[in-house]
Amino acid sequence: MATSHSVQFAGGTLGRQRHICAFFNSIDEEHRVLRPFFKDGFDRGEKATHIVDPDNRDEHLKRLAEAGIDVQRAMDTGQLELRPWRETYLRGDRFDQDAMVALIEQILQSGPPAGYALTRLVAHMEWALLDKPGVDDLVEYETRLNYVLPKYDDPVICTYDLSKFGATVAMDIMRTHPVVIIGGILQENPFFVPPDQFLLELREQRSVRKSAATAN
């Protein structure tokens, strides 16, 4: 895998683990760090699926164009596919983690039949800060993706804007991704907790909260 689908960026090379979270302080930083990841994928004829904040869509496309990507053509041919939150994470105006895990898997599976050996999936995660039912399941969803993504070679990058999230969520996000980009540097993540263990921990947290609520 490393030979045929080698992916290098942010000062590192991806290994077998390809569920990545990327923490950024700004859109400038995001595009500076991910530019080679985007550009290499297009140059190699790989599929790019970007799930973006609808408010940032134009800005995102502008930045891809600045990186030397022929955005119009890539969208016409289907190599670049932009999906808004309301058709992915927030379908039906709520977050349904089961449906979303299935959709991610469907996106990855649709690459090869359409002639793409690899799909580079990038998702902006600030939809989880919107006031919608189910968004509290973000961390559980992230850990459950670790059951699915190892079946594929495709890199999946979940981007988090540090200026918008609280520290508690950010740390849980960090613990649910085997690979992390912080300060523009990609590293295997020693703080990663495998999904079996993390789900157990989430269950315990919930029962502690429930017994605390009953006690009050």
Add this chain to the structure above:
Amino acid sequence: MATQSHPIHFPAGSLGGQRHICAFFNSSDEEHRVLGSFIKEGFDKGDKAFHLVNPDQREDHLKRLVASGINVQKAMENGQLEVRHWQDAPLRGGRFDQDSWLDSFEKVLQSGPATGYAQTRFLAHMEWALVDLPGVEDLIEFETRVNYVVPKYEDIVICAYDLSKFSASVVMDALRTHPVVIIGGILQENPFFVPPDQFLLELREQRSVRKRAAAAN
């Protein structure tokens, strides 16, 4: 969290000589569950314990030390345990002056051997940086500069951050300024650590970008 909260031990040499540690916790319960044995071992070994605490949490902190089997009264009387309030340390004078606190911090480490303690276990609650006082925005610059000081000593320095109080930006920078980190109750060498020379350069660049942006507006 219980599944993750094994007590932290510091076997000799296990940290590769790196002893500036940041510890992220979601609650005081978690903090004491994870650090309890580390604190207790220090007392048993005859190490000095220097704890920097929120005055509002002083009683609770001491109560938890007692609960982990430490004779707090005796340790405070003979000087083995020193509990310092924020306003008498980083917030002295109603502001945070990173140069003066860095200096005082180093003196605390130096005072250990002078008073017969081979090692000091320094534990700081870092929420003083959220108090609305001048200078607290220098927290991260201070943290990176601590990396010039700690390697000169044998002491263990733990900076504890309450995740429910800080923003993600500050916590990620705190992560990047400590060579060793405790997350989810697990102590690890930190691959995201940035050495102080490089981090100070980055801070300078950030500032000049912000200044240019401000000038452009």
